Amino acid sequence: MSDPYDALETRSPAEREADQFGRLPQVLAKALTAPGWRAHLGDVDPAAITSRAALATLPVLRKSELPGRQKADPPFAGFLAEPLGAFGRIFASPGPIFEPEGQGVDPWCAARALHAAGFRAGDVVLNTFSYHLVPGGFILDSGARALGCPVIPAGPGNTEQQLDVIEHLRPVAYTGTPDFLKILLDKAAEAGRDASSIRKALVSGAAFPPSLRDHLRGRGVEAYQAYATADVGVIAYETPAREGLVASEEFILEIVRPGTGDPVPEGEVGELLVTSLDPHHPVIRLALGDLSAVLAGPSPCGRTNMRIKGWMGRADQTAKVKGLFLRPEQIAEIARRHPEAGRLRAVVTRADEQDVLTLRAESASPSEALGAALGASLQAFTKLRGRVEFAPPGSLPNDGKVIADERPVG
Structure with missing residues (x-):
């Protein structure tokens, strides 16, 4: 060298x-x-x-x-x-x-x-x-x-x-x-x-x-x-x-x-x-x-x-997304603020060479208002923007995970 x-x-x-x-x-x-x-x-x-x-x-x-x-x-x-x-x-x-x-x-x-x-x-x-x-x-x-x-x-x-x-x-x-x-x-x-x-x-x-x-x-x-x-x-x-x-x-x-x-x-x-x-x-x-x-x-x-x-x-389960750490404690705070949403799961993926954050929420009565409220809480607690997707009650994996990092390694 x-x-x-x-x-x-x-x-x-x-x-x-x-x-x-x-x-x-x-x-x-x-x-x-x-x-x-x-x-x-x-x-x-x-x-x-x-x-x-x-x-x-x-x-x-x-x-x-x-x-x-x-x-x-x-x-x-x-x-x-x-x-x-x-x-x-x-x-x-x-x-x-x-x-x-x-x-x-x-x-x-x-x-x-x-x-x-x-x-x-x-x-x-x-x-x-x-x-x-x-x-x-x-x-x-x-x-x-x-x-x-x-x-x-x-x-x-x-x-x-x-x-x-x-x-x-x-x-x-x-x-x-x-x-x-x-x-x-x-x-x-x-x-x-x-x-x-x-x-x-x-x-x-x-x-x-x-x-x-x-x-x-x-x-x-x-x-x-x-x-x-x-x-x-x-x-x-x-x-x-x-x-x-x-x-x-x-x-x-x-x-x-x-x-x-x-x-x-x-x-x-x-x-x-x-x-x-x-x-x-x-x-x-x-x-x-x-x-x-x-x-x-x-x-x-x-x-x-x-x-x-x-x-x-x-x-x-902690993940670094767009340069910031996403922690299970933050998802727990969102869940406490929105008990009507049921279980939550933050999913991190990649698209077009960028991190993508999706908050999946179980709800028997999904609505645009609840989706907007969840998105606002996600940004407030994590400083990250993400989309919100609803799922039927009981449909998210029962594996204890609240953050799933699905980005490819390497």
């Missing part, structure tokens, strides 16, 4: 393990100063956690538990190891889950992912991730500016205005969901607008199948994907090798059997855990609810860190 982001990306795996697990005891010691982490981790000796096997003995913290924990002990359930004033911004992601922004010029560890996607100093970036309450916009914004890239803070939507901005400022790079990039390019082609300045992209927050990647390439845009979480930032990213996602240097990743903290053999599909080595905001064995698997060996691009296959489904 002729142009790594830094020397960390090409060091030997043994050197990396020694460095990361040499730092981990200090990170754990800092975590134990926070009452939430102290109660969660229990009587652990940080000095003894110096290997993957030792790390695997610590309890798992499930992301799906955070809304309840934070509600019971606001604002962060005691999981901050520094005063709130030490953090830059505070976000409220769907769930709700409240997250603080860390310190430094690249607090979400996004710069190396952008670099791997070909972003370089001076590239003007159109950032279409949301800047409103959720951290998505700031994750990529801070990483791009750390690389020396001017950022247009466009946010999502407002397609016509965005095309005006593209024609005027001629950004060469895009960050956002792959679906919205396709929408922008399609609208530009339909309206005879010039969006040809965009030649590179880093996408996240939605499925990015090879068919969509090839479609964008045919439109002149070379797009790579990043795997990010609002809790810590970009934890893995695609490289020009196009063989899995390389783990970021700032995190320790594990693949475990869903519902446990037990590591699986290399290549076996399991749930992804992330441990952050940021001493200001330690996160220890956070279970993200996503399924993945480790790819054997280093990347052909020359980066030597662990590679994962990317997103392979959910270990629980």
Whole structure:
């Protein structure tokens, strides 16, 4: 690899393990100063956690538990190891889950992912991730500016205005969901607008199948994907090798059997855990609810860190739709608001390279008014638009699922 982001990306795996697990005891010691982490981790000796096997003995913290924990002990359930004033911004992601922004010029560890996607100093970036309450916009914004890239803070939507901005400022790079990039390019082609300045992209927050990647390439845009979480930032990213996602240097990743903290053999599909080595905001064995698997060996691009296959489904019923998490608790709130609708089931599919959300509702007396009310509640509780379909009472599967993710994997 002729142009790594830094020397960390090409060091030997043994050197990396020694460095990361040499730092981990200090990170754990800092975590134990926070009452939430102290109660969660229990009587652990940080000095003894110096290997993957030792790390695997610590309890798992499930992301799906955070809304309840934070509600019971606001604002962060005691999981901050520094005063709130030490953090830059505070976000409220769907769930709700409240997250603080860390310190430094690249607090979400996004710069190396952008670099791997070909972003370089001076590239003007159109950032279409949301800047409103959720951290998505700031994750990529801070990483791009750390690389020396001017950022247009466009946010999502407002397609016509965005095309005006593209024609005027001629950004060469895009960050956002792959679906919205396709929408922008399609609208530009339909309206005879010039969006040809965009030649590179880093996408996240939605499925990015090879068919969509090839479609964008045919439109002149070379797009790579990043795997990010609002809790810590970009934890893995695609490289020009196009063989899995390389783990970021700032995190320790594990693949475990869903519902446990037990590591699986290399290549076996399991749930992804992330441990952050940021001493200001330690996160220890956070279970993200996503399924993945480790790819054997280093990347052909020359980066030597662990590679994962990317997103392979959910270990629980939570689904990411159009860049936002859809949770069973949200569907339960809709059901409580509309008891006349009977059982509900949110179904996620793909059509025309975009996520499609359908709320299926059992009802003996379906009506346009009830359909409109359900659609409004769906948007209010999830921040997502979706269509409503009615089904006869007792016709939805009796399998305990309230969210069915029927999108193809891969």
